[in-house]
Amino acid sequence: MTIHRAVVARVRLLTSSMARITFHGEGLAAFRSTGVGDEYVRLFFPHGPDRTDVSLPDSTDNGGWVTPEGRPEAPVRTYTVRAARPEDGEIDIDFVLHGHGTASGWAAAARPGDVIGLNSPTGLYSPPADLGWQVLVSDLSGLPAVGRLIEGTPDGVATRAVLEVPDPSCVPPLPDRPGVRVARTHGGNGHGPSRLAELVAAAIPPGTDLTGGYVWVAGQTNALRDVRRYLRKELKLPAERFKVVGYWIPGADTWTExxxxxxxxxxxxxxxxxxxxxxxxxxxxxxxxxxxxxxxxxxx
Incomplete structure (x- = not known):
């Protein structure tokens, strides 16, 4: 694993609640995308008011990292890579702007020249070789991955995306691809109880012919516990036929405590x-x- 130094090149507001930040710089020269649509990185943020002073850790042999002695520990958050353009030396990361938290607060004030650190990416989406159809379900936090997964889906694979968002204004344009259907419902996302488990059960009810299928679900972590149980215990899906990824936890700042x-x-x-x-x-x-x-x- 490598820790890269990245500099903000551009900031673009996608919706009232999501910003796309483009990073570049010499520190990204060795960045290698996995090409997997939901690949994620750990972001290392400035520890103080100087937005160019980031305490970058050193990578370790076991795939982790350690803060150099005498340096402050950088706040760390996990985010999806929305796009990687190695030919331009750039990557895009979309941030939900929810008015609180380390990453959202940093992104709301981001400007060219700001510095962060990020590690080598890891992808989780892994459909079976016989993929014929897929269902993608997520709340607002998973929209960047959904967009990239849709972009990378082979022609001929029927895709149904079911999105739980706070309101219609929160959804950035998604790629327009043949064979892709998108449905939206409003709620969850910290504004009310998440309905992700209900949405998954409605999209793939008991008795569905699961041949050639793959299910990818991302969003509020504790709401996905019922999703995993449903897919594994009720539908009896083998592990290679689904992926459930927790992106955020209500009260995350106190969870570890x-x-x-x-x-x-x-x-x-x-x-x-x-x-x-x-x-x-x-x-x-x-x-x-x-x-x-x-x-x-x-x-x-």
């Missing part, structure tokens, strides 16, 4: 659930369901 406040025995119980790193993909999905169920009983 609440987790650390758990009794030592409970935290040990939770961490021990992942003691078998060689578990097969099928087992990993079932383990994730058990882990998420335990978090729910703990109010997390």
């Amino acid at each position: 609440r987790y650390r406040a758990l009794p030592d025995a409970v935290r040990s119980e939770l961490s021990s659930m992942w003691d078998n790193p060689s578990a097969a993909a099928e087992e990993a999905e079932d383990l994730t369901i058990r882990y998420e169920e335990r978090l729910s009983t703990l109010g997390l």
